Amino acid sequence: METRRHKHNRWMFVLTAGLCLALPHYVSAQNPQTQNLQILDNHAGFTPTISGGAAYIHNVNGGITTLIPQINPVLLVPFGRHVLLESRTDFTGFFQRENQTTGPFKGKVFKTVEFAQVDWLANTHVIVTAGKYLLPFGLYNERLLPVWIRNLQDTPITSTIGTRNSGAGDGFMLRGAAIQRPAYSIQYSTYFSARSNINQLQAARTAGVDTSIYLTGLRLETGFSYQRFLQQRNINSVATYISWQPRTLPLDLKAEGDYSYNGKGYWIETAYRLEQLPIPPVFRKTQIVTRMQQFFPSNGGGNSLPSVDTHRVDFGLNYYFRDDIRFVSSYGRSFSSRGNNNVWNVGATYRFMFPLWPGRTR
C-alpha cells in the first residue's frame, strides 16, 4: 500500500514538474503578442540590489510598553532578464520593561527569513517560483506586510487565517496574468507547500489558489483566495477582498473577509491623504487612516486567533516627509468579553533601495 502511494506521489511529482516546464512554452506559443515583444532599448540596470524597510515603533498595549525596532532587507539578484533570486529577512527587536510596567527595558532581537525564492519569469502568463515564498492569501500577507507599506502598524486580527504556520510555504508556485486587456486584467497564483521543520524554513503542508480581477479604468481590484491545510486537521480557509484607489480622490480603500475552521471575520480600512484640501502645503502630506474589524471564533478559536468575539477600531495619522520617510501614529481600541483595551503606536518608517555594487547599464 505504502509502495503504491510512493509510486503515485513520484508520478504526481513528475507530472507537476513536466507541467511547470511545458506550460510556459505552450502559453507562449499560444500568444504571438508576447512572442513578438521586443526588448526596448532603455537604460535600466539589472544590478543586484538591497531594498526594504526599517522602522522604530513605540507600542503601548493595555498599559504595557514595547519598543520595536526592526529592519527587513530584501536581497534581489537577477540572472539575465528571466530569472530573479529574491529573499527577505526580518530582524525585529521586542523590548519591554523587566516587570512589564517598571524596571529597565530588556528584550531580544528575532531573526526570520521571510522568503527566499527563485523566480523564472517565463512570460506574461506564467512566473514559476521555487523555494520559500510568502503565501498568497488575501491582501495582507504578500502585499501589505512590509513596515513601510502598511498604513497601520498592527496587523488585522484575521491576518493569521490562511497563513499558517509561518506565513510562508516551501515548494512551488505558479503565478501571472491569466488575461491582460486594456480595460482589465485577471491575475492568479497557485501553490503547493511541503511540510518543513528546518530552522528558518518552517512551513506547513498546504495547497491553495488566489485570483483577482483588476479593472484599470476604475482602479478597482477584487479577489478570492482559497487554501487547504493538509496536515493534522485538514481545514479550508477562504478570503474575499477588494481594493479601490479612485482616480479623482487620494483615497485607498481596502477590505477583506476571512473564513476558516477557527473563526471568521472581516476588516475595512480607508486611508485618505489631504493632498487636495485647501490647506497649507505642509499639511497636505498628512494621511488619515481608519480601520474597523470584527472577529467571531468557531470551534474555540485558536491558531493565533482570539477565542472570544472581538471588535476593534483603529485611527491612524501618518505624515510623509518624503515618499520614503514617514511618521506613523495610531490609536486602537479593542472590545471583547475578556476586557477592553487601548493600543497606541508612535514611530517612523523608512524605505531604502540601493545597488550592491556598480553595474552595467543597458
Added chain:
Amino acid sequence: MKRKLLAALGICLLTITIQGAILAQDSNNAKRKPDVVQNKAKPRTGEQVFNDNCYRCHTPPMSIPPRITGTIVMHMRTRARLSRADEELLLKYLAP
C-alpha cells in the same frame, strides 16, 4: 445549510458585480466609439502602468537609481503579477 446558502449567494453577488462592472466599462467604451479609436491610436504608456499598479499597494517611489531599475521592476512584476508588456513599458518610463 443556511451558511452555505449565504456563502453561495455572496459568491453569486460578487460574480454579478464583477461582470456588471466589466460590462458597464465595455458599454461605456462602446458608447464612446471615437474615444476608443483614439485610445487604440494612443497605446498605453509606462506612466499609466506605473500610476495604476504601484498605488494598489504602496506610495510609489519618486526616483529609482538607474542601475537598479531593471531589478526593481523584475521584483515588482513578480509581486504584482504584471505582464511582460507592462514590464517593458515601465522600464521605458523609469529608465528612458
